[in-house]
Amino acid sequence: MSVLKVNNLSKNFGGIKAVTEVSLNIEKGEIIGLIGPNGAGKTTLFNLLTGIYTPTSGEIIYDLDKKAYTKDLKPHKITHYGIARTFQNIRLFQNMTVLDNVLMGFHSGLKYSIVSTFFRLPSYYKTEKSTYDEALELLIKFNLLDKKNELAKNLSYGDQRRLEIARALAAKPKILLLDEPAAGMNPKETKELNFLIQWIRETFDLTIILIEHDMSLVMNICERIFVFDYGHLVASGTPLEIQRNERVIKAYLGEEALQC
Structure with a gap:
């Protein structure tokens, strides 16, 4: 197909x-x-x-x-x-943590509205919790969980490559x-x-x-x-x-x- x-x-x-x-x-x-x-x-x-x-x-x-x-x-x-991609020259948010980089990858798929965000409605917290859990799962799969709080710029070259791929996969x-x-x-x-x-x-x-x-x-x-x-x-x-x-x-x- x-x-x-x-x-x-x-x-x-x-x-x-x-x-x-x-x-x-x-x-x-x-x-x-x-x-x-x-x-x-x-x-x-x-x-x-x-x-x-x-x-x-x-x-x-x-x-x-x-x-x-x-x-x-x-x-x-x-x-x-x-559609998701990575780049020849790694493009991470260097001064953000490993976890936050992956969370950014979920941004395009978030479902809650501006209203639920502003008033912190239950749908907002439910989506945030689900997204956080999915991000952790990706870090587990890519062997980056123990580095979730490190800044992306401090990772080894190979880990930065894996993080960039993990972030791309967050877009599903x-x-x-x-x-x-x-x-x-x-x-x-x-x-x-x-x-x-x-x-x-x-x-x-x-x-x-x-x-x-x-x-x-x-x-x-x-x-x-x-x-x-x-x-x-x-x-x-x-x-x-x-x-x-x-x-x-x-x-x-x-x-x-x-x-x-």
């Missing part, structure tokens, strides 16, 4: 064509990899999918039953259709977009990330799309891979098909990719 369709999507910045007529069809529960050289258009595509950029042409459809077109939606609205997405999650990680942390991403998919019943330059990670966990070059989608297929694609090897992977 498709959870995302991209039809002939393009994004131009003046005379620069960052993304050109890209079409994708993403199935529920897949782990998808987006690879390509720096400047190939991968992060631009993420920004289009999340409403940060408006497409020059083409369409993105998330909720296929309701026909939710991101061309008509702002980022905070897209969140309601089950259907699709999780990970922008270079292994960036800056050592081999041990990358190996742990491999298991973490697969665990997230199974535990939270998610579709995951990731941008990544670490080919060992991509080849090990992705069911399908899309290859970008100069804003164009130049190849797609299983990891084995991508490793054997001559155009991809010459343009990006190199012969060493065959050893992954």
